[in-house]
Amino acid sequence: MILMKDIVRDGHPALRKKTSNMTFPLSAADQQLAADLLEYVINSQDDEMVEMYKIRPGIGIAAPQVNEDKRMFAIYLIDEEDKEVSFVAVNPKIISHSVEKTYISSxxxxxxxxxxxxxxxxxxxxxTATGFHPDGTAFKMRLKGLTAIAFQHELDHLNGVMFYDHINKVNPFADIPDAVPYDRV
Known part of the structure; x- marks a missing residue:
């Protein structure tokens, strides 16, 4: 089980490194890592687990955050239509995107x-994203709202990019052209 002590913090070199593509079939260790990443985000949204294990809530976690040079992340959230979104993405890519942008106002x-x-x-x-599930099956997903935001945040981790790299350094709250705020968090 991943705990807060296992998550590397800002400044750790693993967070600034572009990860390596993974090959299939995944090793037993890589399959376990996939399961552990997903388990963390699920547990982190359960108040009892948060209290018991002193973990911080999150909707996504990427392998580099646990010091693993693996192109993999997990997302778990409830979307705008109150549907559970739960998956591990291996070797994910964004193949197309909207012109319109969004941002979480908070x-x-x-x-x-x-x-x-x-x-x-x-x-x-x-x-629109592609990639593989840990069992090696390919996926193609069209994502919007919080799921799209989370996917982009986690994909950035696989490329050594932190969320704050995207913030306007001169005016952090400057209007973003063609953007509509996302407020359901």
Whole structure:
């Protein structure tokens, strides 16, 4: 089980490295990592688990956040239509995206960043993504809203990019052209 002590913090070199593609079939260790990443985000949204294990809530976690050079992340959330979104993405890519952008008006956070960093993080409103499930089956998903935002945040981790890299350094709350705020968080 992944605990807060296992999550590397801002400044750790693993967070700034582009991860390596994974090959299939995944090793037993990589399959376990996939399961552990998903287990963390599920547990982190359960108040009892948060209290018992002193973990921080999150909707996504990427392998580099646990110091693994693997192109993999897990997402677990309840979307705008109150549907459960739960998956592990291996070797994910965004193959197309909307022109329209969005941002979470209260800002983004990260399990690897302990302090609050204020500002708007521009993201595409809708994306089409491809990749693989841990069992090797391919997927193609059309994502919007919070799921699209989370996918982009986690994909950034696989490329050594932190959410605050996208924030306007001069004016963190500057209007973002062609953007509509996302407020359901």
């Amino acid at each position: 800002g983004e956070g990260c399990l690897s960043v302990d302090e609050v960093i204020e500002g708007y993080v521009p993201r595409y409103t809708r994306i």
